[in-house]
Amino acid sequence: DGGITQSPKYLFRKEGQNVTLSCEQNLNHDAMYWYRQDPGQGLRLIYYSQIVNDFQKGDIAEGYSVSREKKESFPLTVTSAQKNPTAFYLCASSIRPQPQHFGDGTRLSIL
Amino acid sequence: DAKTTQPPSMVCAEGRAANLPCNHSTISGNEYVYWYRQIHSQGPQYIIHGLKNNETNEMASLIITEDRKSSTLILPHATLRDTAVYYCIVRVSYGNKLVFGAGTILRVKS
Numbered sequence: 001d002g003g004i005t006q007s008p009k010y011l012f013r014k015e016g017q018n019v020t021l022s023c024e025q026n027l028n029h030d031a032m033y034w035y036r037q038d039p040g041q042g043l044r045l046i047y048y049s050q051i052v053n054d055f056q057k058g059d060i061a062e063g064y065s066v067s068r069e070k071k072e073s074f075p076l077t078v079t080s081a082q083k084n085p086t087a088f089y090l091c092a093s094s095i096r097p098q099p100q101h102f103g104d105g106t107r108l109s110i111l
Numbered sequence: 112d113a114k115t116t117q118p119p120s121m122v123c124a125e126g127r128a129a130n131l132p133c134n135h136s137t138i139s140g141n142e143y144v145y146w147y148r149q150i151h152s153q154g155p156q157y158i159i160h161g162l163k164n165n166e167t168n169e170m171a172s173l174i175i176t177e178d179r180k181s182s183t184l185i186l187p188h189a190t191l192r193d194t195a196v197y198y199c200i201v202r203v204s205y206g207n208k209l210v211f212g213a214g215t216i217l218r219v220k221s
Contacts, residue, residue, distance in 0.1 A: 004154075033208070042198065042211030043155070058208060090154050092209075099145060100209060102154030 003027065004103035006091050011108045013078070013085065021076045021106045023091035032074035033092040033100065036060060043090060049074055078108065086110050115199045120216040123193075129186040131215050133199030136180040141203055144175060146184045148195040149214070155198065158184065189219045 004025045013019045023032065031050045035043035045058030049068040063082025068074055074093075078085045088107050092100040116134040123129040135144065143162050147155040159166055159173045161182075166173045172185040186193055198214040 006154075035209075040213070042213060043209065044211075045208040048208065088152075092154075099157045099160060101157060104154050105152070107152075 004091060004093055004101060006089075006103035006106050008106060009104070011106055012111050013108060014111050016080045018077055018079050019108065021078070021089055021091075021108070023074045023076065023103060024072055025074075025093045026072060027093060027095070027101070028071070029093035029095040029101075030071070031094045031096075031100075032068065033094075034058075034064075034066065034074070034076045035090045035092065037088040037090060037105075046076065046089075115201055115212055117197070117199050117212065117215045119213065120218070122218050122220060123186075123189045125191060125219055125221045126188055129189040129193065129217060129219070131184040131186075131197050131199075131217065132181065133184070134181045135199070135201045138179050138201050142201045143203070144173065144179075144182050145200040145202065145209070146171070146173065147198045147200065147209070147211075148193075149198065150195045155211075158197075189217075191219050191221060193217065194219045 007022045033048040034046040037043045044060050046064050047066040049055035052071050055066050055068050065077045086109050088105050090102055090105045092102045094100040143160050145160040146158040149155045159171050161173045175182045196214040196216050198211050200209050
């Protein structure tokens with residue numbers, strides 16, 4: 001089945017460590033997105049990419065990095081510079097003119 | 112993107128229609144109204160979107176007022192599985208981001 005796969009579902013990080021969240025899609029979508037969601041709040045955009053080898057910062061990019069070497073993959077690295085990384089991270093993808101579709105998220109916690 | 116206002120919570124009886132309102136009084140002529148929902152600990156699920164005409168799909172109907180300043184999402188026969196947070200979003204047809212507010216928590220009760 002076509003869809004967006006995020007892994008792992010739960011992730012624990014020690015302070016000072018970088019961690020990478022995986023997002024893979026087999027929908028042949030051009031654009032991919034990373035959002036962060038804190039408890040009881042809506043989603044906020046971290047990074048987005050409209051084509052391979054290109055990406056732009058969203059509203060809260062500080063402390064995060066991404067790459068887009070393949071159309072299917074858009075991994076997000078949460079660096080040690082992100083001071084409050086505990087959150088629910090959601091990846092989405094889309095192709096013009098269809099709406100964005102989301103994965104089931106990765107919940108990151110700090111040990 | 113225009114701002115939207117939704118009630119924080121609603122309750123609906125199982126089997127009845129759930130009508131979720133959204134105000135978007137500053138919407139521009141080229142902005143669409145999108146609805147998503149999010150069940151606890153899952154990613155948001157796309158429901159429906161529209162520009163100015165009413166829209167219907169297998170999940171829901173979207174009624175947009177003539178002046179486009181408000182809209183209503185209708186779930187015709189709500190079930191317990193429809194309990195979720197519903198988000199109304201306004202943006203251009205292929206914007207770079209979706210701006211999610213706090214949404215409406217819909218509780219469907221038996």
